[in-house]
Amino acid sequence: MKRAITTAALATLVAAAPASAIPLPPGPPPPPPPTITQLVVFRDGSFREKAVRTRRVAVHIGRRRCIVAPATPLGALVASRVAKIALRDFGHCSRRPRDAAGLFVRKLGPDANRGQDGWVYKVGHKTGSAGAADPSGPFGHGKLKNGAHVLWFYCHMQGSSCQRTLSFDEIDTQPPGGLVVHVGAYDDRGKEIPAAGVTVHVDAVTAITDASGIAHLTAAVGQHTMYADGGGYVRSFDTPVELQ
DSSP states (O other), X not given: OOOOOOHHHHHHXXXXXXXXXXXXXXXXXXXXXXXXXXXEEOXXXXXXXXXXXXXXXXXXXXXEEEEEOSXXXXXXXXXXXXXXXXXXXXXXXXXXXXXXXXXXXXXETTEEOBTTBEEEEEETTEEOSSOTTOXXXXXXXXXXXXXXXXXXXXXXXXXXXXXXXXXXXXEEEETTTEEEEEEEEEOTTOOEEEOTTOEEEETTEEEEOOTTSEEEEEOOSEEEEEEEEOXXXXXXXXXXXXXX
16 A cells, blocks of 8 residues: 655655765865065065965974965965065974964075074064964954065064164155155054165156155156165165156
């Protein structure tokens, strides 16, 4: 004798089927690691600036192979290959990125740390408060974001802070071909003072900032690259500017 299968019974059979019998659609691919602008300034004032994809990398500490998480300042530095890097491990790095938080740059290219002087990094205007490979990010609340500016420089300790770093605070174009800029000098905490007596370069055209950190320049109409240096400070990032 045949029996009809009720709707309730059919639902029970479907619910009891093993999960492997119902294939799940593939999830979205993970987002690519962010691309940042990195500037490395060596002791002699030479520098390397480039865009870097902050991918996951491997480093060697003695015989150990250690993994550095993507979107970290150290991961970007290693991936950029700007110079040979020597590291020290104040923790116990491993194949797990979370164990790399104690990695510390002790030498970059020809410049090795000495006493209180040595390599440090800034994100924006502030020195990172966490290790450069810490997966929690430079300040402990998130990794590097796309478009971040990361500066590595050799710190000469001056009291409780490294030498200040330069950045353009205001850029005012004044046609035809005129330009007024304000340059700030930032300490480790991101506190600013006017950068007096520094040189602003707009390609081959230069001007010196006054006591307020302001410089006036005139250059040919068109696209230019601008930066500031001198005064005992760390140079700025290259900044594109269009004069009309």
